Amino acid sequence: MSKHVRKKLGKNDKAKDARGTLRRLWNYLSEMKVILYLVILMVFISSAAALFGPFLVGKAIDEYIVTKETSGLIGLVIGLVAVYIFHSLSVWFQNYWMIGVAQDTVYRLRKDLFHQLHQLSIPFFDKRKHGELMSRVTNDIDNVSATLNSSFIQIISSVLTLAGTVSIMLWLSPLLTLITLTIVPLMALGMKWITKRTGRLFKQYQQNIGELNGYIEETISGHSIIKTFSREDTAIKDFGEKNQRLRTAAYWADTYSGFIPKLMNVLNNLSFAVIAGVGGIFALNGMITIGVIVIFAEYARQFTRPLNELANQYNTLLSAIAGAERVFQILDEEEEAKDEGDAVEIDSVEGKVEFQHVSFSYEKGDQTLQDVSFTITPGETVALVGPTGAGKTTITNLLSRFYELNEGTIEIDDQNIQTIKRKSLRQQMGFVLQDSFLFQGTIADNIRYGRLEAGDEEVREAAKLANAHSFIEKMPEGYDTMLRHDGSGISQGQKQLLSIARAILSNPSILILDEATSSIDTITELKIQEALKRLMKGRTSVVVAHRLNTIRQADQILVLDQGRIIERGSHNELLKQRGFYHGLYHSQLKESG
Numbered sequence: 001m002s003k004h005v006r007k008k009l010g011k012n013d014k015a016k017d018a019r020g021t022l023r024r025l026w027n028y029l030s031e032m033k034v035i036l037y038l039v040i041l042m043v044f045i046s047s048a049a050a051l052f053g054p055f056l057v058g059k060a061i062d063e064y065i066v067t068k069e070t071s072g073l074i075g076l077v078i079g080l081v082a083v084y085i086f087h088s089l090s091v092w093f094q095n096y097w098m099i100g101v102a103q104d105t106v107y108r109l110r111k112d113l114f115h116q117l118h119q120l121s122i123p124f125f126d127k128r129k130h131g132e133l134m135s136r137v138t139n140d141i142d143n144v145s146a147t148l149n150s151s152f153i154q155i156i157s158s159v160l161t162l163a164g165t166v167s168i169m170l171w172l173s174p175l176l177t178l179i180t181l182t183i184v185p186l187m188a189l190g191m192k193w194i195t196k197r198t199g200r201l202f203k204q205y206q207q208n209i210g211e212l213n214g215y216i217e218e219t220i221s222g223h224s225i226i227k228t229f230s231r232e233d234t235a236i237k238d239f240g241e242k243n244q245r246l247r248t249a250a251y252w253a254d255t256y257s258g259f260i261p262k263l264m265n266v267l268n269n270l271s272f273a274v275i276a277g278v279g280g281i282f283a284l285n286g287m288i289t290i291g292v293i294v295i296f297a298e299y300a301r302q303f304t305r306p307l308n309e310l311a312n313q314y315n316t317l318l319s320a321i322a323g324a325e326r327v328f329q330i331l332d333e334e335e336e337a338k339d340e341g342d343a344v345e346i347d348s349v350e351g352k353v354e355f356q357h358v359s360f361s362y363e364k365g366d367q368t369l370q371d372v373s374f375t376i377t378p379g380e381t382v383a384l385v386g387p388t389g390a391g392k393t394t395i396t397n398l399l400s401r402f403y404e405l406n407e408g409t410i411e412i413d414d415q416n417i418q419t420i421k422r423k424s425l426r427q428q429m430g431f432v433l434q435d436s437f438l439f440q441g442t443i444a445d446n447i448r449y450g451r452l453e454a455g456d457e458e459v460r461e462a463a464k465l466a467n468a469h470s471f472i473e474k475m476p477e478g479y480d481t482m483l484r485h486d487g488s489g490i491s492q493g494q495k496q497l498l499s500i501a502r503a504i505l506s507n508p509s510i511l512i513l514d515e516a517t518s519s520i521d522t523i524t525e526l527k528i529q530e531a532l533k534r535l536m537k538g539r540t541s542v543v544v545a546h547r548l549n550t551i552r553q554a555d556q557i558l559v560l561d562q563g564r565i566i567e568r569g570s571h572n573e574l575l576k577q578r579g580f581y582h583g584l585y586h587s588q589l590k591e592s593g
């Protein structure tokens with residue numbers, strides 16, 4: 001696309017409080033205040049030099065060429081060369097320093113943002129789309145960086161150049177200035193006429209390119225589905241249509257926007273003709289000198305450029321401010337509440353867990369948990385069962401203090417968990433969740449995430465206990481095999497074995513398990529069951545249970561429905577009651593065949 005097409009502003013491109021955002025951005029910039037002032041000084045020098053050059057040419061004509069005074073002329077030409085060298089040097093320095101300021105500023109912004117992301121509470125992340133957060137850390141910051149790099153200098157220099165040219169022109173000949181400036185409204189009208197059309201075309205172009213990119217992404221990530229359904233031809237045909245639409249839109253958008261520089265050129269030439277003609281008449285009447293005509297002609301050429309640039313920079317600047325505002329919004333988010341001043345660290349716990357009349361709601365108004373009470377003695381396994389949305393995961397969220405309860409107390413070893421430092425509390429716990437989180441790194445690194453200081457031998461031991469050793473050994477590079485963060489390359493079941501190994505290595509007193517519901521082949525399933533049994537042995541375990549096996553072997557089963565415990569007891573006791581659990585169990589038995 002031509003760079004002359006101005007970016008249309010979307011709804012995300014407008015800052016709510018542009019002034020406040022600029023002030024905060026200034027706070028970031030001002031850490032490099034000295035260099036920034038140097039940049040501004042250089043912009044002053046380069047703008048002044050750009051104004052001074054034509055002025056000297058005019059002077060040369062009037063004072064030396066017309067009077068045929070060669071020696072003065074040579075001196076002036078040397079002066080002119082010096083002015084232009086000064087101009088180039090100052091432009092070079094301002095760019096060089098500004099790059100430093102911009103990169104340093106966004107470096108600090110990125111650092112603060114990343115730091116802040118790790119201080120934020122789980123509720124913050126639960127409420128937001130991950131893609132959107134990623135976009136703030138990457139795109140929005142990039143946008144700020146690019147704008148600082150280019151727009152900052154351009155805006156100052158454009159304003160200075162405009163003010164400077166108009167002032168000198170007015171000083172030299174107010175009348176000729178007025179006549180020259182008549183070209184400005186003409187230029188504005190022409191621009192408006194074109195941008196109205198290009199704006200529409202550009203929007204279409206954006207829409208089409210969005211559709212095409214989305215389609216490409218969809219077909220690449222879903223290529224195996226396309227092949228299984230033999231839909232290659234349809235895909236190619238659909239793509240062809242979208243591609244065609246994009247071509248048409250881009251063609252017209254480019255064609256129209258290509259008019260902008262042409263129009264500018266015509267108007268520039270027109271203003272030159274006006275200055276030459278009217279200026280000529282004035283000169284014949286002795287109102288101005290020939291040198292002044294030359295200065296005017298040169299200035300007229302100079303001031304359409306900053307006008308154009310200011311117009312171009314305006315939208316870029318607005319969307320960068322909006323981006324900066326979104327970054328600041330995250331920086332303003334409340335961090336996970338600090339631990340109470342007298343909160344303590346705990347070294348090791350027996351693993352007694354007690355919920356006393358716990359009530360909780362995520363949103364005001366709907367009760368997620370109501371009056372939940374239960375006690376787990378150290379080493380016991382408690383299975384939480386019940387329909388989806390009953391509140392099982394919420395119980396584990398409160399136990400690990402990802403969320404804070406509203407009423408009641410939760411105690412570990414008879415100590416209220418609110419008096420324990422969060423980090424210390426979580427260190428006593430191990431998590432094996434449905435979505436086993438793997439990051440880019442070797443298998444050994446992924447297991448070691450459970451306890452960073454563990455040696456190779458301990459990692460192997462843990463893997464053996466987790467039944468993961470044999471499949472790891474079969475991988476091309478064993479424990480050094482690289483994994484990607486999406487875990488592609490290993491199966492769902494193997495991912496779970498790795499996260500069990502990780503939990504074994506971290507050796508927690510309290511385990512929180514969220515069993516996977518996804519189907520896994522029988523052999524791996526057996527391996528997982530066996531590994532889990534080893535992991536849970538001697539530890540207090542809270543299991544969000546889906547598998548009959550775990551449920552049957554649990555010391556205590558809590559049946560939840562709509563945030564309340566409606567039945568409790570061992571598997572056999574509950575079956576005898578012939579209540580909710582009885583029904584749930586039999587329907588599951590039927591499903592699992």
Ligand code: ADP
Pocket residue numbers: 123126127362363368386387388389390391392393394395544
């Ligand atoms: P379960 O694990 O039994 O399926 P959950 O504990 O996840 O149930 O959810 C209990 C209720 O709380 C559901 O109605 C669910 O929609 C709601 N809920 C869960 N997480 C959140 C959250 N982060 N914000 C708001 N509501 C939530």
